Amino acid sequence: MQQLEAFYESTPKAVGFVERKIAIPSHTLNLYGPPRSGKSWCVLDYLASIPKRKRLYIDLRDLRVDRLALAEELQRFIDAKGIETVVVDHYDGTFPMPSCRQCILVTEAPFVENPMIPLLELRPLDFEEYLAFERHPIHLEHSFSLYLRTGSLPQMAGVHDSLLTMRLHDTVRSIFPSPIQQAAFRALARFLGKPVSVHQLYTGLKRSHRISKDRLYGMLKEWEQRGILRWLEKFEQPKAARRLLLYDFAMPASLYFEKSLMGQLYSIAAGRLLQLGREVVYTEGIDLYDPVEKGALLLSPFANQQSAAAKISGLIGELDRLDVRSVTILTVANAFGFTFDTIRVTAIPFYEWIMAED
Template sequence: MEILLEDLYKTDINLEKFHFRKLFLEDLSYQINGISQSGKTKLVKNYLLGLKKSSYIYIDCRDLRIDVEELNKTLSIFCNKYKINTLVLDNYIEDIQIINVPQLIICSELHHKIDFLTSVKLYPLDYEEFLAYEHKYDSTALNHFFKLGGFPSMHKISNDERVVYIQKILRHALSAMELDILIFCTKMMAQKISPYSVYERLRHTKKISKDKLYKSFESLSEKGYIHQLQKVNHPKAIRKIYLCDISLKSALTIDKNFSKLFENMIYLELLKSDKECFYDDGIDFYLPQSDEVILGMPFADERTLFKKMEAIEAFLFTYQVKKVITITMSTEGSMSHPISRVEMIPFDIWAIGD
């Protein structure tokens, strides 16, 4: 095992052009969590390239040459011998023992309970990060975002290979049960579903255990492949399901529903901004900290917005909502309301406005 570690230690890190993310690494010890292809490895490698070559070692724990038992015996000795300041354990598994080094960075889909590590979550690209890959910032960029989604690697994949590429990623990263659940959730994007409803649907076509399905559903949520949005003031109510990236819609189903896709895209922007939000009947997103409601209405005009405001007026008065933001594809405007400031804002302006 020491021979392998020496080989890894001497190997130069190769990184193609790196587009900076909103997450920056400093000289702290980190636990970086995120789904497959969210950019964890590139983020870490870019950080390592700014360090002295002899001060770090990068280990991909999926390397088939690694014997975990032997690694646990030799890693600490090796790091002391070569005065390693920064140890990176990419695709970390819990069987590998944590050792004492000045800076430890582990990358994993799942969160591990290691108290001294600073935990950070890396999501696929948001719209502002996506623009770093684009040659021009106009309406074509937003259309491109709809086609590619937030996986950074998608910019290198030809149009005819993108669906199969995403499917391969998911087959490699997920169990068969998790993938079946994810495909069902893709068909139910931005709708209210429970683990039980998933079980009821899948049990008619597959021989499955309810307990195993519930655990797989929870695992998908913990890893971040699906996200659940709670109903305001009803923690036990059925939650709405959103996907980790909009590209999964076309990769896993032939169903078309642009309004749900648009809503999912808005949710992901809110998720990455760490803004607490909830849903309610007729309300896409309620942000209590800013007394704000956000509606996804891609093709709204003043007439349809007026009807929508009438339908949700009771909610606005009950929660004393100060602002209603309607996210559209291209329409801008505003309208008067007794208690709320109402605006229509195109997605590309709203997404980078903060």
């Protein structure tokens, strides 16, 4: 039981932990979320509030772990020591969940094998959380510009510009270790926030890499389960190409010399609406449409009142057909409002909209 004694005697500390929006409750649960979203730091901060002799933290990615011995010895060790809270980080289901007062399984994909375990999701940083990581905030507009550059992964907050691309690429290599995975993620990055089909991705990828359609489909399905990517459907057209959302928007941007501001902004806007529980889709002319609230959101970074009115005029048929009652236009810095027919149009800077109460 040497490895368990070592884990028991030395729990890592969440040095410099910044509070997140989720709180870990005092019962058994599955904390899940995409890679590098901050799950380990959250559980380590939680464990710091529990007496040392009542807790045990095990990281299955520790290269010293002997899994066979661990599976055989773990329950006896918990019972012998009277341990009440056990955290198994990077749990993969290769051995049964230990029995104790509180067990926290930390995974990327939800652990669906036991539907009785409550789920708690941790997504990467939203803009409000990012502000807590910023050491010297100056102005919301400046902070949002930094957020666009560094992305939503906690470890990237505060990284100097001169090191940022290198750190982002190191993260890509860590999350996607094989060359074909890296190539597939790079192919996805090109379509951030845009409609794309899996067949389209496969056709482009097979020109330069040997990959079967089944392997690509399986890879994308796994990434979807791990929360790395999400799809946004076209309204009332389930067979149409879906818009691609990636859980971080700085990694994709770092993979090409040309930047895709619209893709990054779209990913952030859609992510916020989904986080709020909205059932958003897109249409031919509307970037994000909420069929329940009958609201439309358009991304137009440099819009002014004149160009916005012209855009709404061109969309009036679609807006009427969808019974849209309000349109929000996200800009870089401009704010204005007007009524077109019976539709209220409001333009607001992106950094203000993302901080507004729902």
